[in-house]
Amino acid sequence: MISEKHSKVIENLTQIFENKTYRRKEILVDVEEIHRDLFYIKKGVARIFYYDDKAQDHTHWISSDDQFIALFSSVLSGKRMPFGIEVIEDGSEIFRFPYHLLLKLKSNSPELQQFMEDLFAESLITMGNRLIDQQIKTTDERYHDLIASHPDWLQRINLGYIAGYLGMTQQQLSKIRAQRS
Template sequence: MVSEKNLKIIENVIHLFDSHIYRKKEILMDIDQVHRDLFYIKKGVVRIFYYDEKAQDHTHWISSDHSFIALFSSVLSGKAVPFGIEVIEDNSEIFRLPYRELLELKSNNPEIQQFMEDLFAESLITMGSRLMDLQIKTTDQRYNDFVAAHPDWLQRINLGYIAGYLGMTQQQLSKVRAQQK
């Protein structure tokens, strides 16, 4: 979720970018491609996914309303990554922000520069926390933290995607949910 300060900055420049209404299952970025865009999700839900060596689908990340999603390692390095970005909720309104255009805006606008620095820092901190949670917390703790942070996601997102996001199987998620009731 974007801070109030950064939401105002976004609202001031978002008109410069194209928005589109996407349907569930539409791919924003393909796997094994160079990703040079950031996406602002005005409304909807999007995930970062990948396939393992058995061609099983895994959810790496989920973002929803008023947040950004990007594959920053590819955006910054210019190298292909084994991840894709998929829309997982119908009627998602999403803005595509080409990184080059953001860099041009940043060079002329200190607010945009600060916003981008905040976005990258927040992304780094969030990913670090997520990695720590997956390594240290129990499945029960991860589920409880998830429900507290995103109570509406249980109604909006396929449980298989949630299980993957939480680093567990659907069976583990079902067991945790059953114990919670």
């Protein structure tokens, strides 16, 4: 969620850049493509995904309403990564912010500069915490954390995507859900 502190910056950016309404399964960035944009999800859900050596699809990250989604390591390095971004909810309203234009705009806007620094720092902290959670917390604890922070996801997102995001199989997720019912 966007903090109150940065809501004005987002409002200004959404006045500059166009949004588009996407259907489920539309690709924002294809696998192996250099990620050059930040995406602001005003309404909807998208995921970062990759394929394993058996061409099986895996969910790496999920973002929803009032959140950003981007593969920051590719955006910042300009290198290809084996990840793509896909819309997973019909009617998702998403703004595409080209990173090179944000860089130009931030030179004249201390507010935008601070926002971008905060966004990248928050992303780094969130990914670090997620990695720690994957290594330390049980599958049940990760599921509990998810429903506490995103209770609406269970109704909006395919359980296979949620299982992948939580680092478990769909069968493990079903078992945890059954135990909690």
